[in-house]
Amino acid sequence: MMIHQFKSRAGRSLSFFSFALIASLFLFSCKGPKAAVSNSDTLPNALLWKIERKDLPAPSYLFGTIHMIPQEDYFLPEGLDKAFDETRKVVFEIDLDDMSDMGSMMGMMSGLMMKEGKSLKKLLTPGEYQEVADYFEAMGMPMFLLDNVKPMFLSMLAEINLDPDAAQSEEIISYEMELYDKANEEHKDVGGLETMAYQMSLFDKIPYEDQAQMLLDAVRGTNLDSDSFDQTVELYKVQNIEAMVAMVSTEESIGDFEDVLLNNRNHNWIPIMGKKMANGPVFFAVGAGHLGGQEGVIRLLKKEGYSVTPVSTYRSVTPKKV
Secondary structure (H helix, E strand, O other): OOOOOOOOHHHHHHHHHHHHHHHHHHHHHHOOOOOOOOHHHOOOOOOEEEEEOOOOOOOEEEEEEOOOEEHHHOEEOOOHHHHHHHOOEEEEOOOHHHHHOHHHHHHHHHHOEOOOOOOHHHHOOHHHHHHHHHHHHHOOOOHHHOOOEOHHHHHHHHHHOOOHHHHOOOOEEOHHHHHHHHHHHOOOEEEEOOOHHHHHHHHHHOOHHHHHHHHHHHHHHOOOOOOHHHHHHHHHHOOOHHHHHHHHOOOOOOOOOHHHHHHHHHHHHHHHHHHHHHOOOEEEEEEHHHOOOOOOHHHHHHHOOOEEEEOOOOOOOOOEEO
């Protein structure tokens, strides 16, 4: 995915803001539900899974993505091309066709703004506000663009600590956009498990005061030696979905809102996936953080009687570079 660069600072900021807006729709999924307790029940290191049941017309597939990854780390698990070819439809967390609809995008932008005249200046102390301002202005995003934006959106940008210059080049790749382009090239139908409006509504289920604290914690976390985004990328490269879940389940940024951001969504997806699979083979691509854990999609599908098996694992097959 390539974002065109602008000569002016304001233009560059707006371009990056648009990129970040799209990316944020998937960033909830970089955080997973709590890991399984029993070691004997640990899932193998695999990102690509086959879904089968006697009443299905053909197998479907589930692929765990990471929504942004450095180009040098990008890979496709063994068997992905074959699985993709065997399916008729590609389903993401949201329907990416909506991204080309200007009305949907404008509605999404307005959904990011705080209501009732709230602003970061009112939610943070002057010193805290300056910390946040310094961070984003160093990224080329002036605070006059951000003061009324819901803090949770900004906290997710801070947690990945994304360089705007890299975002506007080919240095950063989105698995969703790569798969979306591949689906369009092969004339496959595209769909979503939830709407953009629903994802935007998640920002309103957490008090702005709590969101502001998440933002402050995320900004301060970028100054630590340990970078959670880099750690997540490393775990993703070895396809360790359970370790990804175990790592993020301890992060304070999720706090008491794990059900809102993750578990409830996983449960909501299962009947929707079932209906789609009943109509033909589907390739599902969702954040890898949704796969593992007791409340993850893999175990929830198994509870509904589906056979969910890894197509390939990291230990037995070296990922294919592209």
